[in-house]
Amino acid sequence: MVSKNVSSCAGSATLPFQYVPVEEVERIEKYQLGGYHPIMIGDSLQSRYQVAHKLGYGTYSTTWLCQDSQSAEFVAIKVGTAESSAREVHVLDYLSKCTPLDHPGRAMIPSVQDNFVLHGPNGNHPCYVTAIARCTRLLISQLVLAIDYIHSQGVVHGDLHIGNVFLRLPADFNQLSIEQLYEQFGSPAFEPVVRLDGQLLPSGIPSKVVPPIWLGKASELFTTSESRALLGDLGEAVQPSAEYRYSSHAPLSFLPPEARFEPELGLSFPADIWTLACCIWIKLGQRPLFEDTLATPDDITAEQVDTLGELPRQWQQKWEARHEYYDESGLPNQGRQVSSWGERLENHIQLQRLKALVPVFDSEEKAAAMNMLRLMLCFEPKKRWTAHDILKCEWMEKWALPDYEESRLNDRGGYADSL
Incomplete structure (x- = not known):
């Protein structure tokens, strides 16, 4: 599984900088006891998997592109931090x-396909x-x-965002040698690890780091047989019937509001529905519903209120910064730029589709799609549609699912038979 997730590592915000930062690379300070395992391009894991490139990194793991010496196929190996658990393997x-x-x-x-434990200087x-x-x-x-x-099956994803949805690679990818992989996608760009104090590197720190490889391509270049989705990164998954999860690690712009205002109730299935709606919105128009550039949690809450209306009364009382955005009557403070639901629809979806030379929604499809999204984005979790409700709604049944079924029938690569 590819994971080009660049979310900050747990606790890394409080780690003092000890090394020269490298762009598009995990915090080097997290290579410590309990943290990442040092891996170098060319390493052999389990005397079987040769490391060819980095695929990505996340809060509790790095992910590596490796060639399996037994099958000669490329695989993805997710290497957890020493403080991480094997939860994702168990869920999958x-x-x-x-x-x-x-x-x-x-x-x-x-x-x-396989799982094992690596023993290293960091655990x-x-x-x-x-x-x-x-x-x-x-x-x-x-x-x-x-x-x-x-x-x-009783499982909540818990960290759903667009960075955790992938497409399978075509079968002929495995016909590449490592040298051909580099010719087609680029060789690893090594960056030396340098301590700010000029001292030698301690054990557990790699001498070089490398940004992730990019295996993607423009969406319009994908064939039907290549459009086979995989849902990745279930490391935050939870089964509400057996355990509680009180916090969400979803990106700020995707964070369901109950994670902020009612964390004591624990996250459940409606949290996935909120983040699913945010995923759908951004892919319909290539712009996020809630803009999080330089945003604070209060900024996001204000955007949610601007777009969807007032928070539930019990949440309003918990929002201490509300007066910074609204007056006593609930109107936006003077000078604030507010974008309503309808304005976001036109600017984020219809206008972006025009710019991309993609047909805009006609009035009928627009109404159906927006009705679906509004019912997924109810502030109160109990009022949100379920995933089953979404599959039965007008937009899915009349537009989305027929296109999906047609693509399966037209797929001569056998995808329909594999479902």
Whole structure:
């Protein structure tokens, strides 16, 4: 699984800088006891997997593109920090054994090919192996089906955003040698690790780091057979019937409001529905519903209120910064630029589609799509649609799902038969 997730590492905001920062690379300070495992291009993991490139990094892991010496195929290996758990492997294993077998969303859950533990200077690191995939445009129908499948099995994703949705790579990718991989996608760009105090590197710190490889391409260049989605990064997944999760690590612009105002209730299935709506919005028009550039949590809450209306009364009382954005009557403070739901629809979706030379929604489809999204974005979690409700709504049944079914029928690569 590709993960070009560049979210900050847990606790890294409080780590003092000890090394010269490198762009597009994980915080080097996190290579410490309990943190990342030092890996170099060319390393052999388990005497089987040769490291060819980095695929990405996230809060609790780095992910590497490796060639399996037994099968000669490329795989993705996710190497957890020593403080991480094997939760994701357990969740993927559980979902792979669930019924019904014919649920179309099941095919969008990656399977674990191998798992092991690496022992290093920073601790013991859980690792698992999956097929590789590429980051690219999100396929809405497949994503909704995938969420419907995991929810039907009692699993909440917990960290859903566009960076965790991928497309499978074509079969001929495995015909490349490592040298050909570099010729086609670029060789690793090594950056030396340098201490700010000029001292020698301690053990557990790699001598060089490398930004992730980019395996994607423009969305219009994808063929039907290449448009096979995978839902990735279930490391934050939770089963509400058996455990509580009180916080969300989703990006700020995707964060469901209950994670801020009612964390004591724990996250559940409606949290995924909120983040799913944010994913759908950004891929319909290529702009996020809530802009998070240089934004604070209060800025995001204000954007949510501007767009969707007043917060529930019990949340208004908890929002201490409300007076910085609204007067006592609930009107925006003078001088604030406010963008309503309708304005965001026109500027974020219709205008962006025009710029991309993609047909805009006609009045009928626009009304159906916006009705679906509004019912996914209810502030009160209990009032949001379920994934099953979404699959049965007008926009999905009349526009999205028919296109998806047609693509399956036209796919001569056998995707329809594999579901």
